[in-house]
Amino acid sequence: MSKKEREILNSNSDSDFERFFESTSKLKVPSSNLGKEATWDKLMQSIEQESAKKTKVVRISPFIVRMSIAATLIILFTIATLSYKYSTLEFISQKGSTANIVLPDSSSIILNADSRIEYRRFGWLSEREIKLNGEAYFSVKHGNRFSVLTEFNRNIIVTGTKFNVFTRGTQFEVKCFEGSIRVEIPKTKPITLSKGKGINFSIEAESPQQVEVDSTLTTPKWIGGDYYFNNAPLSEVLDELSRQFNVTISIQGFKPETRNYTGFFKSKNLSQALDLVCIPMGLTYQISSDSTSIMIKK
Numbered sequence: 001m002s003k004k005e006r007e008i009l010n011s012n013s014d015s016d017f018e019r020f021f022e023s024t025s026k027l028k029v030p031s032s033n034l035g036k037e038a039t040w041d042k043l044m045q046s047i048e049q050e051s052a053k054k055t056k057v058v059r060i061s062p063f064i065v066r067m068s069i070a071a072t073l074i075i076l077f078t079i080a081t082l083s084y085k086y087s088t089l090e091f092i093s094q095k096g097s098t099a100n101i102v103l104p105d106s107s108s109i110i111l112n113a114d115s116r117i118e119y120r121r122f123g124w125l126s127e128r129e130i131k132l133n134g135e136a137y138f139s140v141k142h143g144n145r146f147s148v149l150t151e152f153n154r155n156i157i158v159t160g161t162k163f164n165v166f167t168r169g170t171q172f173e174v175k176c177f178e179g180s181i182r183v184e185i186p187k188t189k190p191i192t193l194s195k196g197k198g199i200n201f202s203i204e205a206e207s208p209q210q211v212e213v214d215s216t217l218t219t220p221k222w223i224g225g226d227y228y229f230n231n232a233p234l235s236e237v238l239d240e241l242s243r244q245f246n247v248t249i250s251i252q253g254f255k256p257e258t259r260n261y262t263g264f265f266k267s268k269n270l271s272q273a274l275d276l277v278c279i280p281m282g283l284t285y286q287i288s289s290d291s292t293s294i295m296i297k298k
Contacts, residue, residue: 089120094246095243097113098112130146130148132165135166135222137220138161140179144158144159150172152172153184154184154186156183161178162178170203176198177220195213198211227265234257234277238277244273248292253298254283259281261280261281
């Protein structure tokens with residue numbers, strides 16, 4: 001046995017034994033006709049060669065590094081571009097309540113109950129478009145210009161004016177209280193409305209109907225809680241009453257869409273509003289104990 005072998009066997013360090021057994025556990029001694037001493041020498045030589053092995057270093061090509069950085073930048077740029085272009089702000093007024101919104105150009109909007117608007121979070125100055133579903137009153141600062149987009153491609157082009165838009169389902173109505181606006185409706189020529197003018201249009205109608213607006217008014221009456229109807233389908237009146245008081249209305253014994261109503265109600269008191277609508281129409285009503293649902297009968 002060589003001197004080096006005796007040093008290994010005589011060592012009192014546990015770590016040396018651990019390294020020794022760890023190294024030898026991975027080795028396989030091939031069958032051989034060598035003697036004991038020769039076999040031991042060969043085993044020790046294998047251990048030394050195993051310990052001398054160096055960790056392999058993998059080199060990454062500079063081209064691959066540059067391409068990876070470029071790909072990362074492209075992804076980040078794409079995400080930023082899409083966020084800039086498609087990220088929007090949305091405002092919703094619940095049933096029984098209204099909401100006040102100030103636009104980036106300091107123009108203001110009052111949303112009626114159960115209404116929603118949406119516009120771009122970024123880039124408002126380059127693309128001034130507002131999507132509306134429901135009813136809203138707009139007060140636009142002089143010199144500012146933007147578009148109000150509604151369902152069925154019925155749009156309003158605005159510049160420094162005050163106006164009201166009602167768009168629910170197939171119904172569409174615009175009233176101008178100050179300045180002028182241009183209304184664009186598919187299959188018809190653009191219509192310019194000045195103060196005191198308005199139009200009413202539905203999908204079923206062949207052309208828009210002119211609506212007169214009280215020229216002494218600067219805001220629509222609904223902002224003060226008053227809702228006026230002129231020969232309107234009773235179904236539309238009850239829908240508005242449901243929105244303003246956040247109640248569910250059930251009908252029994254008649255079809256409200258076949259009857260018309262002329263009159264008004266106020267959104268301050270539910271029972272008074274029901275009296276103003278039901279009594280002239282020869283109807284009775286019952287309010288649930290929690291005031292969340294109403295049954296109207298003939």
